[in-house]
Amino acid sequence: MQNLRTIPMFSKLCDEGIEKLKEISTIRKYNVKEILFYEGEEPLYMHILLSGTLRLYKTNYRGNQIFLHDFKPINLVAELANFENIPYPATAEFSSSGEVMKIDYKKLEENFFKNPDISLNIIKSLASKLKIMSEVVTNEIVLTSDAKVAKFIYENEELFNQLKNTQIASLLNITPETLSRSLAKLKKDEIIKIDEKQNLTILEYEELEKLFV
Template sequence: MSIQQSIRKISFFNNLNDEQIDLIASISSESTYSSNSILYYESDENNNLLFLVDGLIKIYKIDKFDNEIFLYHIYKNSMISELTSIKQNEIYCFSNAEIIEDSTILSINFDKFKEHFLSKNILTMELLEILLEKTHQLQCIVNRELVFDATAKVAFMLNQDVDMFNKLKRQEVSFMLHIQPETLSRVLKRLTRNGVILVENGDVIIINKDALISIFKGVGV
């Protein structure tokens, strides 16, 4: 697959013409990472804007007791980088990024990207939209970690990504949500009794999405 083909797999670049795609390719590189490798550590700096073409990435932090604090997953066709300024060329990493599945990453020279695109008001709205989505994601993390009780945490994750919930082991889900496995089991049983979900062969099936959303909707707002 050419780098142009990889760029076209990312919806952020959908409105670019062939010439612009070639220009992006000329200031970019593409790398592959195997699962369980580290893309970057907290406090690292780089000069490239990163996009996940294919694969899966886990974003997490380490607390003062060396405990891992799960934040969120990044899926294919997504921007990885967390920007705080478009004036500086250095992009500061606020968390750790671990490759969960074999991944392909597009790396774009941020300085040249600003010169050839942002300075000409090309892709500025698309970038703004991504940054707003990341801000909303941060708000959700604050709610999950500081406001939600165990039931709201589980309901929120099921609503956001039931496929990932089913893909992970229950112990991994408990670890991510910072609740005990026994607590997770009790919540799932309660949601089942209330007709919100159905568990078949270990997989959760949502049967009343409105009821599920009502569990966490409005909490922390």
């Protein structure tokens, strides 16, 4: 097992605490497309993403995936389900190979939650999740499809050129056809440029930002 003090929330644990933590934890490797947990499963473990990228999504009544967030290491994943003792509200799937630390939640709660450093890190993590959910609500309810595309390009110009249009559309919860129409509008208005190799360049940052603020 790796040096657990490299994980911020455990960095100040004493040697005895580290040994107790090892006794209630396992580290597992996952491959691309493997599922960490499914929407509706009971939360028996607290999960800490140590490496790789984890995609969180919900599935609607039509069976379509609604993208929520990509988690990067080092990060707690869906810890609210542990605290509230509710089923996982979404599915977590690896979009790259990775590693996760799985901690027996009941034993973690019994032995470690009185530690102020651990409690503070958990509170910070929950606060960051609230911000993520606020952004999800804004993207899905407030922003139009054109605004979602503009915001994604503005914030992720380099990433945009690394992904396929189908992947970008999936991240934005829109169809590839809708994405193509939005890009065509931006190109026509000379806000962006797309060359013969399909590489995108932002020409007018201020005009692009106006579309989603």
